[in-house]
Amino acid sequence: xxxxxxxxxxxxxxxxxxxxxxxxVRSRSGTILIDCVSTPxxxxxxxxxxxxxxxxxxxxxxxxxxxxxxxxxxxxxWLLGREVxxxxxxxxxxxxxxxxxxxFYQWENWPEFFTVSFHxxxxxEAEVVLQNxxxxxxxxxxxxxxxxxxxxxESSTSGRHIAYSCDTEPCDEVTRLASGAEILIHxxxxxxxxxxxAAQAGEIAARAEVGxxxxxxxxxxxxxxPDLVHQAGESFQGPVSLAEDFMHIPLE
Ligand SMILES: [Zn+2]
Numbered sequence: 355x356x357x358x359x360x361x362x363x364x365x366x367x368x369x370x371x372x373x374x375x376x377x378x379v380r381s382r383s384g385t386i387l388i389d390c391v392s393t394p395x396x397x398x399x400x401x402x403x404x405x406x407x408x409x410x411x412x413x414x415x416x417x418x419x420x421x422x423x424x425x426x427x428x429x430x431x432w433l434l435g436r437e438v439x440x441x442x443x444x445x446x447x448x449x450x451x452x453x454x455x456x457x458f459y460q461w462e463n464w465p466e467f468f469t470v471s472f473h474x475x476x477x478x479e480a481e482v483v484l485q486n487x488x489x490x491x492x493x494x495x496x497x498x499x500x501x502x503x504x505x506x507x508e509s510s511t512s513g514r515h516i517a518y519s520c521d522t523e524p525c526d527e528v529t530r531l532a533s534g535a536e537i538l539i540h541x542x543x544x545x546x547x548x549x550x551x552a553a554q555a556g557e558i559a560a561r562a563e564v565g566x567x568x569x570x571x572x573x574x575x576x577x578x579x580p581d582l583v584h585q586a587g588e589s590f591q592g593p594v595s596l597a598e599d600f601m602h603i604p605l606e
Contacts, residue, residue, distance in 0.1 A: 356381040356488050356509055356605035358516060361397045363597045364574045365543045366419040372578075372599055373397055374419040375541075375571040377518075378408075379507055379605070381488040386410040388505065388518070390423040395430050401600060405431050406438065412483060412491070413444035414520040415502035416451045424452055425459055432467050439469035443483050446474045447501040477501060479527060489605060494531045496522035499548040504531050512606040517564070521571065523547065524554045532562035539597060541571035542582055556586035556594065570597040 357380050362373030368391075376389035378401065385407045387394075398405065405427075413421055424442075431440065442449065449472045461467060475481050479494040488511055493503040498521045507516045517532035519540040532538040538559050543549035550558070552569055559567040567590055569582055578596065586594045 356511070358507060358603040358605060359401050359403070360570070360597050360599060360601040360603070361401060362391060363570050363572065363599055365541075365571050366417070367573075367575050368392070368419075369574045372574040374422075376420070376423075378403055379489070379491070380407075381486065381605075383486045383488065384409045386412060386484070386491070387427075388412050389414055389420040390427050391419060391421070392423050394423040394427040405434060406436065409438065409441060410484060411440065411442045412493075412505065413442060413448050413452065414505070415445070415498060415500050416448040417500065417521070420521075421448070421452065425456060425461075428456070428461070428470065429459075429464075432464055436468045439471060441471050441473055443473045443475060445477060445495075445501045445503060449474055475503065479530065480506075492531070494527045496520055496527050496531075497525040497548070498522050504528055506531050506535065507605060509605045514605055516603065516605065517562075518570075519550070519555075519558075521548065522550060524550055524558055529558055529562045532558065532564050534563055536565045537568055537603065538562060538564040538566070539568045539570050542569040542586070543571055544573065552582040552585040553588060556588060556590035559586070559590040559592065559594075564592065566592050567594045568597045568603075569594070572596065 364372035374391040515535040540555040542552040545551040
């Protein structure tokens with residue numbers, strides 16, 4: 355049964371209870387990791403996800419709080435004897451820098467390293483990133499400080515759709531990406547260039563006519579502000595809640 359597992363919920367400054375925002379989509383055909391931060395193996399172990407179960411990694415943009423874990427993930431997979439290939443999807447801006455970052459680690463000299471393939475996504479709306487019997491994942495460019503994609507997860511068995519804004523300021527692309535989805539997972543970093551406040555996320559949720567709003571990528575220092583839910587609820591009439599680390603969201 356397909357599900358989305360939230361692996362982190364913090365904005366760029368994590369805490370013990372809140373890792374940087376990243377997540378995984380689990381289905382019968384394997385697990386897809388969405389962004390890769392800090393020491394990925396620890397979070398994945400706690401979520402009960404085996405490294406060999408991950409065949410696909412989607413990277414939303416090249417900021418440290420979204421991709422800093424990639425070198426360690428690849429190295430750990432290699433040292434654990436991985437043989438199956440790994441596919442990494444993202445915009446050229448991000449993947450080019452991932453390749454540069456790995457070349458600093460001279461990964462071409464890692465003996466018997468498994469195959470990693472890069473899949474460059476066009477910077478256009480509603481691009482199919484990948485598709486299997488159970489689900490389809492679409493990407494759309496959003497408005498952040500560097501080229502960034504938001505995602506939409508669509509279950510082909512249940513028809514349930516979940517949209518994820520990623521890091522962005524309010525924009526029509528996110529509204530269209532989320533249009534009519536059962537759940538919108540929207541960032542709530544705060545009102546600043548390239549980001550969105552909880553109140554603005556509520557406005558987007560209302561405009562996209564989603565069923566439910568889940569706030570993510572929110573400030574956790576000094577503490578999570580419980581008013582975020584209230585602020586989003588001022589313009590959105592549906593249920594609003596805060597995403598929490600290790601939350602499971604059914605896709606079916
Ligand atoms: Zn960012």
